[in-house]
Amino acid sequence: MKIAQGLFLLVLTAVLSFGSWFAVAALAWSHDLPDLAPVMALEFTATSEVYARDGSRIGVIVPVTGEDRASTNRIPAGLDEISPAALQAIIAYEDANFFRHFGFDLPAIGRAFYEEFLGSGDRGGSSITTQVIKNTVLADIRDDRSLERKAKELLLAIELERQLTKSEILQRYVNVVFWGGNVYGIRAAAQTYFGKEPIELNLAEGLYLARLIPAPNSRHGDFATTRASMRNVLDRMVRQNVISEEAAERAWRYPLEPRGWNVTYDGEGNLVEAVETGESVVVQESIGSELNWHVVIAVRNWLSERFGEAAVFGSGGLRITTTIDVQAQEAANRASLEAEVPDGAQLAIVGIDPRTGEVLAMVGERLRPGLREGELNRVTQARRQPGSSFKPIAYAAAIEEAGFTQATILVDEPTEFLQRGQPPYEPRNHDDGFIGPATVREHLNLSRNIPAVKALEAASAQAVADRARELGYDVEPYYSLALGSFEVSPLQHTSAFTAFVNGGTQVESHFVTRVEDAEGNVLFEAEPRRTRVWDERTAYVMIDMLQGNVADRNPTAFSWRAAIDGRQVAGKTGTTNDEKDIWFVGSTPELTASVWIGYDLGESIPRSMTLANGTTEAVNSSRQPVYVWRDFVENALSGRPATTFQRPEGVETYGFDRTTGAIVPSGGTQGAFLSGTQLPERGFASALEIRLAVDSATGLQATSDTPMDRLEVISVAPDELEEYLVPGGLPDPAPTGTPDDGPSLPGGPAVPAPNGGDAFPEGIGITPGGPIDPPAR
Numbered sequence: 001m002k003i004a005q006g007l008f009l010l011v012l013t014a015v016l017s018f019g020s021w022f023a024v025a026a027l028a029w030s031h032d033l034p035d036l037a038p039v040m041a042l043e044f045t046a047t048s049e050v051y052a053r054d055g056s057r058i059g060v061i062v063p064v065t066g067e068d069r070a071s072t073n074r075i076p077a078g079l080d081e082i083s084p085a086a087l088q089a090i091i092a093y094e095d096a097n098f099f100r101h102f103g104f105d106l107p108a109i110g111r112a113f114y115e116e117f118l119g120s121g122d123r124g125g126s127s128i129t130t131q132v133i134k135n136t137v138l139a140d141i142r143d144d145r146s147l148e149r150k151a152k153e154l155l156l157a158i159e160l161e162r163q164l165t166k167s168e169i170l171q172r173y174v175n176v177v178f179w180g181g182n183v184y185g186i187r188a189a190a191q192t193y194f195g196k197e198p199i200e201l202n203l204a205e206g207l208y209l210a211r212l213i214p215a216p217n218s219r220h221g222d223f224a225t226t227r228a229s230m231r232n233v234l235d236r237m238v239r240q241n242v243i244s245e246e247a248a249e250r251a252w253r254y255p256l257e258p259r260g261w262n263v264t265y266d267g268e269g270n271l272v273e274a275v276e277t278g279e280s281v282v283v284q285e286s287i288g289s290e291l292n293w294h295v296v297i298a299v300r301n302w303l304s305e306r307f308g309e310a311a312v313f314g315s316g317g318l319r320i321t322t323t324i325d326v327q328a329q330e331a332a333n334r335a336s337l338e339a340e341v342p343d344g345a346q347l348a349i350v351g352i353d354p355r356t357g358e359v360l361a362m363v364g365e366r367l368r369p370g371l372r373e374g375e376l377n378r379v380t381q382a383r384r385q386p387g388s389s390f391k392p393i394a395y396a397a398a399i400e401e402a403g404f405t406q407a408t409i410l411v412d413e414p415t416e417f418l419q420r421g422q423p424p425y426e427p428r429n430h431d432d433g434f435i436g437p438a439t440v441r442e443h444l445n446l447s448r449n450i451p452a453v454k455a456l457e458a459a460s461a462q463a464v465a466d467r468a469r470e471l472g473y474d475v476e477p478y479y480s481l482a483l484g485s486f487e488v489s490p491l492q493h494t495s496a497f498t499a500f501v502n503g504g505t506q507v508e509s510h511f512v513t514r515v516e517d518a519e520g521n522v523l524f525e526a527e528p529r530r531t532r533v534w535d536e537r538t539a540y541v542m543i544d545m546l547q548g549n550v551a552d553r554n555p556t557a558f559s560w561r562a563a564i565d566g567r568q569v570a571g572k573t574g575t576t577n578d579e580k581d582i583w584f585v586g587s588t589p590e591l592t593a594s595v596w597i598g599y600d601l602g603e604s605i606p607r608s609m610t611l612a613n614g615t616t617e618a619v620n621s622s623r624q625p626v627y628v629w630r631d632f633v634e635n636a637l638s639g640r641p642a643t644t645f646q647r648p649e650g651v652e653t654y655g656f657d658r659t660t661g662a663i664v665p666s667g668g669t670q671g672a673f674l675s676g677t678q679l680p681e682r683g684f685a686s687a688l689e690i691r692l693a694v695d696s697a698t699g700l701q702a703t704s705d706t707p708m709d710r711l712e713v714i715s716v717a718p719d720e721l722e723e724y725l726v727p728g729g730l731p732d733p734a735p736t737g738t739p740d741d742g743p744s745l746p747g748g749p750a751v752p753a754p755n756g757g758d759a760f761p762e763g764i765g766i767t768p769g770g771p772i773d774p775p776a777r
Contacts, residue, residue, distance in 0.1 A: 046063065046072075046074045046075060046185075046315070046316045046317030047062050047073050047188060047316055047317070048303070048317060048318035048319070048320060049318075049319055049320070050289070050295070050299050050320045051319070052291070053322065053323055053325055053358075054326060055321075056326060058289055058292070058295065058296070058324060058329075059289035059290065059291065059295065059296035060073070060288045060289075060296070061296060061299070061303070061312060062182065062288070063315065063316035072184055073181075073182050073183050073184060073192070074175065074183075074184035074185040074187075074188055074316075074317075075185060075191075076175050076518050077187040079174075081198055082198040083198065083199050083200065083201045083202070083206065085202055086202075086203070086205065086206030087174070087206070088203070088206070088242055088243065089207040089209070089237075090174065090213075092233060092236065093210035093213070093233050094213060095127045095128040097127075098127065098129075098170070099166055127157065128169065128173045129157040131173060131176075131177065132172045132173045133153050133156045133157050174198075175187075177213055178216065179192070179212060179213070180192075180216030181216075181217065181281070183216075186209070189209050190205075190209070193208070193209065193258045193259055194258060202251070202254060203247065203250075203251040203254075204230070204252070204254040205254075207230045207251065208230065208258060211226050211229055212226070220258070221276070223261050223263065223271075223274040224271060224274055227271050230251075234248040235248070253269035260281040261274055261277065262277055263275075291330070291333075292332075292333055292361075292362070292363065293372060293373040294363060294364035294365070294373055294377040295324055297375065298362065298364075298377055298379070298380050298511060299322060299511065299512060301377075301380070303318070317517060318516065318517060318518075318523070319515070319517075319518075319520075320512060320515050321512070322511050322512055323353075323356075323511050323513055324359070324360065324361065325360040328361040328591070328632075328636035329360070329362075331361065331633075331638075332349045332362065332363045332636070333367060334631070334632075334635065335349060335628050335631040336349060336363045336628070337368070338631065339366060339627070339631075340612060340624070340627075341366060341597050342605055342609045342619055344599065345597055345598060345605065346365055346378060346597070346599065347363075347366045347378075347595060347596060347625075348379045348382065348595070349361070349362065349363040349593070349595050349628065350363075350379045350490050350491050350494050350593060350594055351494075351591050351592070351593035351636060352494050352495060352591070353590070354498035354501035354502045355507070356528070357495065357498065357508050357510055358509075359509060360591065360636070361636065362377070362379040362491070364377030364378045364380070364381075365377075379490050379491050380489055382489060384487060384488070384490075384576075384580075384598060385484055385485060385487055385488075385576040385581055386486075386488055386576075386585075387484040387574040387575045387581060387583060388449070388484060388572070388573060388575055388621070389484060389572045389573065389584070389621075390468075390481075390482070390484035390493075390574070391482060391572065392500070392545070392546060392572055393464065393467060393471070393496065394452055394456045394459070395440060395444060396467070396500070396534055396539075396542045397455075397459040397464045397467050398456070398458050398459040399542070400538050402455075402458035404455065404458065405440070406439060406440055406545055407671070408439065409438065409660075409661050410437070410438070410440060410443060410451035411436060412435045412437075412443065412448045412451050413436065414426070414450075415450050415453075415454070417453060417457060417479045419478070425453075425478075425479045425480065427450055427453050427480070427483060428449065429448055430447065430449070434450070435448065438451075438659050439656075439657075439658050439659065439660075439661045440455065440545070441669070442658040444549060445548060445549055445557035445558065446555065447573060447575075449482075452483060453479050455482065456479060457479065460477075461477035461479060464481055465481060468496075470531055471496035471499060471531075472492045472496060472506075473486065474486070474488075484576065485576075485577075490596050493585060493594055494509070495509035497592050497594070498587075498592045499531075499539060500534070500539045500542045500543050500546070500587070501539075501543060501587045501589065501592055501645065503536040503540075503646070504533060504534035504536045504539035505530055505531065505532050505533070506530070506531045506533055507530050508528035510528050512524070513526045514526070537648055537674055540645065540672055541673070541674070543570050544570075544671060544672035546571055546572055546587075547568060547645075548669065549571055549572055549573075550570060550571055551563065552658065558573045558621070558622040559586065561622060561627065561630065562584065562586050562629060562630055563630075564630060566642050567588050567637070567642045568588060568645055569587070570586060570587050570588075570645070571586025572586070574621055575621045578604045579605045579607070580599070580603070580604055580605065581596060581598040582596075582597050582598065582605060582619070582625050583597075583621060583625055584622075584626045584628075586629055586633070589642075589643040589645050589646075590637060590640065590642075590643060591633055591636060591637060593629060593632060593633055595628045595629045596625070597625050605619055606619055607620075650675050651672050651675065652672070652673055652674075652677075653671065653672055653673070654670070654673055654677075654679055655667055655668035655670055655671075656669055660682070661680070662679065663679035663680065692714055693711055693712070694711075695710050695711070695712075696710045696711070696712045697710050700724055700725070701724045
């Protein structure tokens with residue numbers, strides 16, 4: 001008896017001594033407690049969610065913390081966003097007395113101390129309240145198995161219970177609890193293990209998640225043991241009158257199958273077989289998307305630039321609404337997956353609503369089945385030369401600055417352009433040939449280089465550069481600007497073309513419309529800049545010309561493969577020097593889009609390629625990028641009404657000859673012109689006059705026998721010359737410069753006109769109905 005009393009006194013003395021020491025130590029530690037403000041404000045790292053324009057979630061941005069940049073997949077949820085059954089399961093498993101204690105109870109403390117120092121350590125947190133503390137303000141020491149940590153948890157838990165209600169504490173708990181890998185919080189856990197939102201969880205799924213909490217990584221890998229433990233928890237919930245026996249039986253019979261497992265049950269809900277699928281479940285990378293990875297990369301980069309990496313990766317919890325249209329994005333994904341391009345070549349696809357500047361879809365690389373996209377988003381990050389696809393900008397400037405029309409005649413011929421302080425610029429055509437005089441529309445259809453540079457010269461290189469800068473290009477006023485000899489991203493280039501569709505006004509391209517923080521506060525709302533670049537009449541004339549680039553035949557315009565039944569389509573191909581980049585930029589009234597194809601390291605694209613069916617096809621800008629563009633745009637707009645390009649006041653439509661520029665009252669090519677434009681009846685022939693000596697008595701060409709008093713010098717158009725000829729033909733003309741010397745043409749010797757027509761001088765740009773331009777030398 002005395003021995004027992006002695007042992008009791010010894011134990012009591014030890015307990016009291018330890019208690020006294022612990023109380024003194026706790027008092028000292030209380031002066032070093034962290035601030036509870038982050039817990040009060042529910043401030044912790046959280047996953048940012050990215051949404052399409054229709055409100056559907058299309059991706060996540062997971063914050064990363066610490067020196068090792070560990071990611072934290074956490075998406076905050078309110079209690080009203082979590083099913084009551086799941087909450088019941090978590091409370092029953094983790095802290096059955098949660099609503100009856102003040103942050104702790106003695107049995108819970110005893111269990112916690114035992115697990116920390118004598119047990120397995122799986123149940124270190126003694127209550128939901130202390131686990132909130134451990135996973136937030138004490139997260140940096142949560143793995144320490146020390147009395148100091150336990151004392152601080154206890155003291156802070158008491159203070160937390162004093163300041164918050166039980167519901168508020170429970171909300172914080174379900175959002176901070178660790179669920180394996182880098183998964184934190186019940187929303188991320190529900191999505192990770194069951195592909196559900198937490199409000200959709202049933203009792204069985206809630207029990208499974210609750211069972212994982214003490215050791216989620218290992219317990220997810222041991223489904224049989226986890227399943228058996230659920231029976232015990234269900235029975236305990238029935239005994240505690242938390243659920244009925246019927247509810248417990250329904251939960252047990254539910255065919256539970258978390259991601260990563262294939263599970264078979266018998267008719268009584270008993271486990272027959274559980275086989276791991278090998279799927280990686282619990283680690284969410286820093287970027288995730290159910291629709292397109294590059295969209296989320298673009299959003300992530302934009303957020304980092306605007307708010308800083310600390311806000312995006314150090315805290316997160318943002319809700320980002322984008323302009324992405326799910327149908328259009330799926331169409332872009334499919335077009336990229338099915339694209340046939342040269343081996344090793346890459347591509348970029350982007351589509352913009354020209355009326356709003358909203359990016360509806362983007363694909364930053366050539367997608368491959370089963371392979372995730374890379375980090376580089378070529379839509380926003382790559383910079384490539386646009387080549388001939390820039391020519392419409394030069395021609396639009398010439399319309400406004402030099403009075404050009406679709407029927408303006410320019411001569412495609414060898415030409416030197418003088419540049420101050422530099423050697424003469426001598427551009428070449430893609431075929432190294434020349435077609436002579438033709439209208440602006442025809443030169444654009446056939447993508448002739450020299451006429452495009454002449455258009456820039458007529459407008460002035462400075463004027464073209466100024467307009468280009470307004471559209472977002474970073475350029476200098478050089479003659480080669482007309483041929484796209486600078487670098488631009490596909491997004492910038494596509495955005496520039498929207499101004500033609502939108503009546504001359506460019507709306508700043510953007511893919512983020514709204515950003516909210518975790519509390520719903522609006523951090524950003526898009527107010528895109530609107531810039532008037534072109535007169536609305538100029539914009540419509542250019543759209544009309546670009547429609548011709550798709551629709552014109554005889555000869556066929558280069559973009560003819562872009563035609564879509566039932567829709568108006570305007571567009572322009574583009575190829576750079578050495579075939580390093582091939583483009584197509586085109587638009588319907590509803591969608592402006594571009595496709596770029598090339599190699600990341602700038603190698604030349606091969607002239608031909610072997611298709612999947614074994615046939616060989618030429619590779620150029622009028623084929624592969626056009627195929628991809630048409631596939632994307634047609635499917636993006638499928639089922640949506642077709643509209644038309646709206647013609648403004650002050651624009652009329654005339655029929656004209658695309659070669660000569662002559663008006664064709666019935667027939668010809670229908671083209672848009674500013675109201676009041678006078679087209680000549682004979683086209684460029686009427687702009688040339690031949691001085692011809694005639695016999696006033698006969699009205700025919702004068703001869704050496706014509707008396708001087710009957711000699712008359714008249715001006716004759718080339719196509720009228722035959723009316724004045726006499727048998728034997730014209731005599732040799734006198735030397736150029738004499739007043740009565742017959743035909744005298746400025747700019748050099750005559751060259752054959754196309755289609756067997758009259759001869760025209762080299763080096764002349766001719767405007768129908770106007771003066772002959774001097775040669776550019």
